[in-house]
Amino acid sequence: MSGVLVIAEHRQGALREATLECLGAALALGGEATTLLLADAPDALAGEITGRTHGLKLYAHPDLAAFNPELYLPVVMDAVKALQPSLVLMPHSSQGMDLAPALAGRLGLPLVTDCTGLSWNDGALSVQRAVYGGKAMQELALKPAATVVATLQAGAYQAAPAGAAETASESVTLTELAPRHARRFLEYLAGVVEDVDIAEADILVSVGRGIGGPDNIPQAQALADALGATLSCSRPVADAGWLPKSRQVGTSGKTVRPKIYLALGISGAFQHQAGMKNSGTIIAVNSDPRAPIFQVAHYGIVADLFEVLPKLSERFGG
Ligand SMILES: Cc1cc2nc3c(=O)[nH]c(=O)nc-3n(C[C@H](O)[C@H](O)[C@H](O)COP(=O)(O)OP(=O)(O)OC[C@H]3O[C@@H](n4cnc5c(N)ncnc54)[C@H](O)[C@@H]3O)c2cc1C
Known part of the structure; x- marks a missing residue:
């Protein structure tokens, strides 16, 4: 072979x-x-x-x-x-x-x-x-x-x-496995899910540094609620404590594969993409048309997220 x-x-x-x-x-x-x-x-x-x-x-x-x-x-x-x-x-x-x-x-x-x-x-x-x-x-x-x-x-x-x-x-x-071995499997202990498990969500509304600060998180949460989605984030948002670390997507966070991934104000660094690029449909909102997130997005909106967010919340809020 x-x-x-x-x-x-x-x-x-x-x-x-x-x-x-x-x-x-x-x-x-x-x-x-x-x-x-x-x-x-x-x-x-x-x-x-x-x-x-x-x-x-x-x-x-x-x-x-x-x-x-x-x-x-x-x-x-x-x-x-x-x-x-x-x-x-x-x-x-x-x-x-x-x-x-x-x-x-x-x-x-x-x-x-x-x-x-x-x-x-x-x-x-x-x-x-x-x-x-x-x-x-x-x-x-x-x-x-x-x-x-x-x-x-x-x-x-x-x-x-x-x-x-x-x-x-x-x-x-296999007639015989290694007869003398020092290690023995005792028990599988699953990792603790602190608040929600973003890996389980069908829809993720994910916020990056472009969200500006913790005061703007409720706007993203309102959209997530309207869509029946879970809120996730990039690393700087978790590092700054705007959202818990358990919400972080990427190489040092979680790998996710939701049906829809809506990225708001996320540049799309390699470490972030590694955690989300296999999502079903990726929609990115970013004011910078050269942001790398657009390379993996199926739909891209080049705009200020604070203009897009209320319109989406209104549209899906009913
Ligand atoms: C070892 C290591 C591990 C890492 N692990 C991870 C990880 O797991 N996950 C992760 O995400 N990162 C990780 N990073 C960090 C990563 O390299 C990037 O720094 C990070 O992903 C950038 O986050 P961001 O896109 O939110 O912020 P930025 O790169 O600062 O991007 C913010 C984006 O928001 C846009 N923007 C700003 N204002 C607005 C607005 N009003 N409307 C629309 N768009 C706007 C900007 O154009 C920009 O593209 C890691 C780095 C290292 C070195």
Whole structure:
């Protein structure tokens, strides 16, 4: 095999969207995409991957209900040795950050993390990744290597569409997992949702520094109420305490994918876009026609948001 090997991720019995994004990247790279799915009941999760990968290898064992790097590592190492992929790709999540370096270290393979773009250049991998806390983008041309291990930033790629590939699946029997392992999964503790979970909202009205100050938040809230939407924000708004940190969208906030994302006075910095660019319909209101938010917006209004806000509230307020 000279294609991409994707390591699937699941939590609490559900496949993680980041796996489908890795498959989106793998298919965009061209060539064969094979997915490894290790779980207690992988058949139950396979449906979402089928049609988005060429090969699917299902590994079942009761101890694989939750991620344990010590149990994953020997299985993934064996698969890499057998399949000889050009690239092993997994999400840049707590799981990927644990598994990818261990895999690369044990097999002596190059590792590149938190990639936002991947491409082949004369048989060698080129990647884009953010550096200096997102202030600059780096383009790395890796030396040619038989296999590279990489992790992919959430939201960097669209999920592979259903039906993009014809899938041949295979169930692989695991007789024994790593017999001696130091770590044991005890319990999954979900993060505390302080007020509302913006990731659950169908419609988000999101405010940026252009909202001017905390006194203007009620105007945006009125529009959100009229639309049955939830209020979210960019980082400066949360940093200034105009809205709680739990409302922040972006790389250091939450990744959201509502049906409608209305951005008011948000410039659309890379770190913000990474958290919202896969929303269904993006509408941006910004007084600067060159604001980067317009590059991802489906509809753009170049205007003072304080002229637009009352009109929208009136229109939808009934
Ligand atoms: C490590 C790191 C992590 C980060 N994480 C995040 C993150 O998770 N989320 C995030 O959002 N940012 C994040 N940032 C910050 C990010 O780089 C930007 O600084 C931030 O997104 C800018 O927020 P903004 O668009 O609200 O403000 P600005 O960039 O100041 O933009 C304000 C916009 O409002 C417009 N405007 C002003 N007045 C009006 C008006 N009256 N009507 C209409 N438009 C108006 C302006 O034209 C401008 O485009 C991070 C940065 C770093 C370094």
